[in-house]
Amino acid sequence: MISSPHKLAVEELTVAFGHGRRARTVLRGVSTGVRAGQTLGLVGESGSGKSTIAKAIVGVHPARAGRILLDGEDLTGLRRRELGAVRRRVQLVSQDPYASLNPCMTAGEAIAEAVDPVRADARKHAVTVERWLETVALDGSAAGRYPHEFSGGQRQRIAVARALAVGPEVLVADEITSALDASVQAEVLNLLEELRRSLTLTMVFISHDLAVVRHVSDEVAVLCQGELVEQGPVRDVYRSPRHPYTRRLLASVPTFDKKEEAA
Amino acid sequence: MxxxxxxxxxxxxxxxxxxxxxxxxxxxxxxxxxxxxxxxxxxxxxxxxxxxxxxxxxxxxxxxxxxxxxxxxxxxxxxxxxxxxxxxxxxxxxxxxxxxxxxxxxxxxxxxxxxxxxxxxxxxxxxxxxxxxxxxxxxxxxxxxxxxxxxxxxxxxxxxxxxxxxxxxxxxxxxxxxxxxxxxxxxxxxxxxxxxxxxxxxxxxxxxxxxxxxxxxxxxxxxxxxxxxxxxxxxxxxxxxxxxxxxxxxxxxxxxxxxxxxxxxDPRAGRAKVAAARPVVTAPSHRAPGEALVTVDGLAVVLPDGTRLVDDVSFHVMPGEIVGLVGESGSGKSLTAMSVARLLPEGLAAHAAELTLDDLDLAAPGTDPKRLATEIGVVFQDPSSSFNPALRMSGQLSETLRVHQGVRGAEADRRAIEALERVRIKEPARVMKQYPHELSGGMRQRAMIASALLPGPRLIVADEPTTALDVTVQAEVLDVLKDINRRRGTSVLLISHDIGVVGTVCHRIVVMYAGRVVEELSAADLRAGRVRHPYTRALLAASPRLRDTGTGDRAPLATIPGRPPAPAARPSGCAFAARCPVVLDTICATERPRLIDDVACHAVRQEVQAE
Incomplete structure (x- = not known):
């Protein structure tokens, strides 16, 4: 086992879809990592492969080549059974809160399933369920309601609660605020930051929104067409981007931040 | 279940x-x-x-x-x-x-x-x-x-x-x-x-x-x-x-x-009961300058059951001006814009004391379809669904020209190619022969703008035109819109949820909340942070910044407690009162604030009077 300073690392990760002539390489030899208790922001435009990284990390897309290391242990070589235990240590929250919750299960059942995937008994785990709902600032009575009874922001918070109820060490958040209004997005971002501190979570935060990534991340990695073009501490990358693509990306954001605004 | x-x-x-x-x-x-x-x-x-x-x-x-x-x-x-x-x-x-x-x-x-x-x-x-x-x-x-x-x-x-x-x-x-x-x-x-x-x-x-x-x-x-x-x-x-x-x-x-x-x-079944809409009477009140291109005064968009989704909205667009309508989902910004373009979804009715484009009455029942089609160009959010996938670009681009202006054949094609050049599409002749799926999202959206431009409209209504696009592509499309406005003097009504987008593109911004206008301000004021309505302030404070603001990184963002009221449950007073940090016990819950000096807020009013 190789000791790595990173809680989670990907090394030379290549992901391709299809076979033979129709094969399409979506990620080309991407290496990056995140230290325990920190947040890595992944930015890029559509087609950059940022969602593919998320899905490769949690094992939905198989890696063609390269390694995915959790605490130095390679996940790509694991057998099905070993993978089962590892998988619960890394959880994914995805973009669309309307697709990520089963419309036939109450919020309580969804969280109970995260606690106990076999039985998913909301009554037995009522106390745990309520605690997680309160963690994401939802009322305990939310447990008995179905997804369609919640707003988009509330659904996204239920999705976060469900992922956290698994007790993961790493949370992969894939565009989780893209579908939300600005004021609701602020709530979800604040919640994540609070949880990251109180639970010492390690996070991979994926977004096309550079301002959001800057707000939540320690380090940022910039993806362009399946390749990593720049990575570094948020402050450095945003202040003095080195790669021309990063510069272009930052210059494109419509913004009017002024110094006097802070005053 | x-x-x-x-x-x-x-x-x-x-x-x-x-x-x-x-x-x-x-x-x-x-x-x-x-x-x-x-x-x-x-x-x-x-x-x-x-x-x-x-x-x-x-x-x-x-x-x-x-x-x-x-x-x-x-x-x-x-x-x-x-x-x-x-x-x-x-x-x-x-x-x-x-x-x-x-x-x-x-x-x-x-x-x-x-x-x-x-x-x-x-x-x-x-x-x-x-x-x-x-x-x-x-x-x-x-x-x-x-x-x-x-x-x-x-x-x-x-x-x-x-x-x-x-x-x-x-x-x-x-x-x-x-x-x-x-x-x-x-x-x-x-x-x-x-x-x-x-x-x-x-x-x-x-x-x-x-x-x-x-x-x-x-x-x-x-x-x-x-x-x-x-x-x-x-x-x-x-x-x-x-x-x-x-x-x-x-x-x-x-x-x-x-x-x-x-x-x-089937959740979509039923419910489509159309009752006779009650007439909504609004007295003319807005002081739009006489030379305004678009005048909206006392606009209400009403459901068949009488619920007002948009309520008493007034603003104007001057010739050559870009006006932004900004607000969160459910604020009524898109319905307002679609009332101007006369493209409200079925079942919704628009009533207004005045709703005009120059001398064209947009509220009257039988507005001349030819004038509508040629004087207002519309750009929608999703560039992939705004073209028919089975037809080549050429026919779709020149449709309005052919139908309403009697321009045909080579002349229509020539004008379409010109329009594509104007929105900076390379090799326009080749694009004309292509199908929509062969173009990228950004190109499709620019082609959409080209098509809206073709009949030489006086107003372009753009509803979230860049929301589905990448940030670099968004910058290009916004540039095209600004360029057209500058060179041809076309007025633009731009709808966006992104306060950054409206702040960089527009001359003037109308902020909407719960179906009403809460504030109107110049882009310069917005950029400098000189906003007055508590909702606009909260919206700005809730948005993460791209550069250091001096408040310390990763400090919690400001949030707005609660949710906007549902259209049927809007209070008789200020719709923002329940979430407002500067709410006044005396008046806010009971009396609806009117838009005075471009801001609809009792607290701001009181402050101004105290000075």
């Missing part, structure tokens, strides 16, 4: 089937004797003693029809159950197995479905022999492929949804994923199929009995009664009528249950 919306066909059909089931239970006890009693009168015509006459052995046909209900229903239920259970297991099994087996299994099911179920059943019946058990098995297995295909296809589509992936990641065992996540979500369509299958099975079983391979004497079901009735159809038609009516009525009722269920489970 999702709630079922009861409807008349469903209730009627279920009641009818309930009565028939009841009949099936009690009839054998009441009429068994009469049904088997031999009487002297063989093949008697209908009479007061035998309502439907008697059969060849002199037994009462009505009694036999009633008694046969039980056996018929039992067989139908059994066969339907066999079809459903076998089919669902088969479909689910095929779906959970590996890729190869799945492909093969799906093809096999397709092949089985392409044979009529009755032929499949006849083959099985030939193998198993005659009799009720054999025909139930045959019909049951014959109906299974339909269930298998529906289950496999639905499961495949549900399995791609995020919540199934999530369940796998949480370590939910495959069997539980199937039972907990897949089956409940395919239950609706399966239920509908079940009731339709019931009707089909009834007819098929009766058919087998009618053909003589089903139920054998001395047992009898509706099919075999029909068979014996057929022999004397010309002399005593009444004998065949009893079972024929029974089969038809039960089959039709089961079909109705299917229709009713489909409607009851």
């Amino acid at each position: 999702r709630r079922i919306r009861w409807n008349t066909p469903l209730v009627t059909a279920l009641t009818g089937l309930g009565l028939i089931t009841l009949l099936g239970i009690v009839a054998p006890f009441l009429a068994e004797e009469e049904a088997t009693a031999l009487s002297g009168a063989a093949r008697a015509h209908a009479s007061s003693e035998h309502w439907l006459g008697t059969d060849a052995l002199g037994r009462d046909v009505l009694a036999r029809t009633l008694v046969a209900t039980r056996l018929t229903l039992e067989m139908t239920l059994a066969a339907t159950a066999i079809a459903a259970v076998t089919g669902i297991l088969l479909g689910a099994g095929v779906w959970v197995s590996g890729r190869r087996v799945r492909e093969l299994g799906l093809r096999l099911i397709d092949v089985m479905i392409s044979y009529p179920a009755l032929i499949l059943a006849l083959v099985i019946a030939t193998v198993l022999g005659t009799g009720p058990t054999a025909s139930v098995l045959a019909i049951g297995l014959g109906g299974a492929p339909a269930f298998a295909r529906l289950t496999a296809n639905m499961a495949a589509s549900v399995a791609q949804r995020d919540f199934v992936t999530q369940a796998r990641l949480m370590g939910v065992p495959p069997y539980r994923v199937l039972v907990r996540h897949l089956l409940p979500n395919v239950a609706g369509p399966l239920l509908v199929l079940l009731s339709v299958a019931f009707a089909n099975v009834l007819v098929a079983l009766s058919g087998l009995s009618f053909l003589g391979v089903g139920v054998q004497t001395p047992d009898y079901d509706w099919g075999s009664l029909l068979n014996s009735g057929l022999a004397s159809l010309h002399t005593n038609p009444a004998e065949a009528i009893g079972p024929a009516v029974a089969i038809t009525v039960t089959g039709v009722l089961a079909g109705f249950v299917g229709d009713g269920l489909a409607a009851a489970l």
